[in-house]
Amino acid sequence: MEACFVVIGGGIAGVTCAENLSLLEPKKTVILLSESSLIKSVTNLHAITKVLTEFDIKEIECEKFSSEHPNVTIVHSTLTEINDEERYIVTHDNKVIKYQYLCICTGAEPKLIPQSSTFPQIIGIRDTDSVDQFLNKMQDAKKVVIVGNGGIASELVYKMRNVEIHWVIKDKYITATFVDPGAAEFFQSSLNKNDEFEEPVSKRMRYVEDNFIKTGAALGPDWYKNIIISGAGNQKVSVAAVNIHYESEVLSIRKLTDCQFSLEVLLTTEEKIECDLVISATGVTPRKSFKIKNELEVSKDGGIQVNEFMKTNLPFIYAAGDVCSANWPLAKHWFQMKLWTQARQMGCYAAKCMVGHLNNEEILQDFCFEMFAHSTKLFGYKVILLGLYNGQKLGNDYEILIRMTKGHEFIKFVLENNKLQGAVLIGETDLEEMAENLILNQIDLSPYGDDILNPDIDIEDYFD
Numbered sequence: 001m002e003a004c005f006v007v008i009g010g011g012i013a014g015v016t017c018a019e020n021l022s023l024l025e026p027k028k029t030v031i032l033l034s035e036s037s038l039i040k041s042v043t044n045l046h047a048i049t050k051v052l053t054e055f056d057i058k059e060i061e062c063e064k065f066s067s068e069h070p071n072v073t074i075v076h077s078t079l080t081e082i083n084d085e086e087r088y089i090v091t092h093d094n095k096v097i098k099y100q101y102l103c104i105c106t107g108a109e110p111k112l113i114p115q116s117s118t119f120p121q122i123i124g125i126r127d128t129d130s131v132d133q134f135l136n137k138m139q140d141a142k143k144v145v146i147v148g149n150g151g152i153a154s155e156l157v158y159k160m161r162n163v164e165i166h167w168v169i170k171d172k173y174i175t176a177t178f179v180d181p182g183a184a185e186f187f188q189s190s191l192n193k194n195d196e197f198e199e200p201v202s203k204r205m206r207y208v209e210d211n212f213i214k215t216g217a218a219l220g221p222d223w224y225k226n227i228i229i230s231g232a233g234n235q236k237v238s239v240a241a242v243n244i245h246y247e248s249e250v251l252s253i254r255k256l257t258d259c260q261f262s263l264e265v266l267l268t269t270e271e272k273i274e275c276d277l278v279i280s281a282t283g284v285t286p287r288k289s290f291k292i293k294n295e296l297e298v299s300k301d302g303g304i305q306v307n308e309f310m311k312t313n314l315p316f317i318y319a320a321g322d323v324c325s326a327n328w329p330l331a332k333h334w335f336q337m338k339l340w341t342q343a344r345q346m347g348c349y350a351a352k353c354m355v356g357h358l359n360n361e362e363i364l365q366d367f368c369f370e371m372f373a374h375s376t377k378l379f380g381y382k383v384i385l386l387g388l389y390n391g392q393k394l395g396n397d398y399e400i401l402i403r404m405t406k407g408h409e410f411i412k413f414v415l416e417n418n419k420l421q422g423a424v425l426i427g428e429t430d431l432e433e434m435a436e437n438l439i440l441n442q443i444d445l446s447p448y449g450d451d452i453l454n455p456d457i458d459i460e461d462y463f464d
């Protein structure tokens with residue numbers, strides 16, 4: 001087989017890349033190599049501001065995708081080898097596919113705590129299969145330990161019902177990947193879950209694939225919306241008790257016999273927790289389970305390094321999404337985070353770059369790399385993160401302005417030399433467009449002082 005463009009990976013980055021290649025070069029052949037017969041497709045994309053977008057992820061059948069993009073052929077298989085000198089790839093079932101341009105979008109896999117290799121009761125969450133496995137194990141669980149302090153751990157703690165939760169975090173406050181202690185306190189009240197247990201529409205996340213390897217792409221936004229994450233606690237409708245273990249990590253785990261619970265987790269604080277299940281949500285590592293003739297340059301975290309054109313160090317090979325590591329002089333207000341927003345943006349931009357190089361056209365870097373922007377939901381609240389929202393890159397020389405109404409909104413502005421560098425907007429604040437403009441335009445805010453967050457003043461009037 002051969003194609004002008006070969007894209008590896010049926011996740012958001014790979015599918016967006018193939019889609020854009022098909023749109024930009026409808027007459028050239030594109031092969032998308034996917035391990036699964038369902039691929040991730042972005043739908044309902046809408047721009048909230050210039051750089052902030054919202055979208056849903058749909059799992060669609062490969063056949064549907066190919067029928068909508070006639071020059072894209074989807075091959076079900078796993079990449080095992082790349083020959084970057086003769087420009088072909090080999091799959092696990094010995095298909096050889098020649099390429100002119102190759103884009104690696106193989107994503108990442110959960111970085112589980114080391115004890116996971118010994119105990120099947122320790123699991124990670126990445127794709128629909130791992131969620132199925134997790135839900136099965138939850139059915140019998142009365143007490144679980146969640147390790148990690150990022151988005152997945154936070155959402156799990158919030159969504160779980162009928163189970164005693166022990167949340168082990170190495171920081172001094174919850175959800176540290178996304179917020180600071182102030183916002184963490186704002187969220188904390190959401191953990192007193194007295195809300196009724198809403199029955200979701202359907203319990204299954206998707207129809208079952210029988211014939212193909214099922215492990216695959218990371219889940220999409222709202223992955224937990226249609227599932228019940230319920231343990232074997234005896235309250236029918238309820239409330240999971242959350243015990244937070246701050247500044248602690250898992251030291252060791254041992255198997256228990258003759259006990260109600262199957263594991264005992266020992267923390268660095270010397271606390272011991274007996275439990276049925278441990279969920280390890282401790283980050284991801286790039287997935288590179290293939291051989292390659294010449295070495296790909298990788299960053300410290302194992303990500304394939306790409307330049308400002310999403311190109312690796314090897315000729316004609318690009319990479320995008322969770323598997324890659326941005327290795328160009330970054331704009332002041334942008335940094336990389338392994339998120340679906342960036343996976344989509346990178347997949348789309350990698351396609352533009354490959355097409356640009358094919359046609360010898362000049363490529364201008366996409367505007368989305370000017371400023372970090374992410375929209376998500378945490379603890380039931382809308383959360384928008386803009387620019388250097390946690391003072392990243394700013395050292396100690398910056399100011400923070402905060403406005404908070406408990407249970408309603410939390411707004412944080414990060415200022416350096418009276419110019420807005422980043423913002424955290426939780427709740428329906430309606431400030432995203434203004435905050436984005438202030439960051440991008442670097443307007444001097446000293447004339448407005450603290451009024452910039454005064455709720456009695458409509459700040460947008462200032463800038464009209």
Ligand SMILES: Cc1cc2nc3c(=O)[nH]c(=O)nc-3n(C[C@H](O)[C@H](O)[C@H](O)COP(=O)(O)OP(=O)(O)OC[C@H]3O[C@@H](n4cnc5c(N)ncnc54)[C@H](O)[C@@H]3O)c2cc1C
Nearest residue numbers: 009010011012013079107126216217218321322338339340
């Ligand atoms: C539970 C969960 C919750 C998350 N929550 C959020 C959130 O709230 N907000 C957010 O922005 N992000 C979130 N993320 C992260 C986000 O999902 C990822 O950053 C994004 O999906 C990465 O997309 P990707 O295409 O790079 O990788 P993936 O989605 O991992 O796709 C990689 C694809 O490559 C395939 N592949 C791998 N190796 C091979 C091979 N050798 N041969 C062929 N195919 C291969 C895989 O099967 C897969 O289809 C979450 C992730 C998880 C797991």
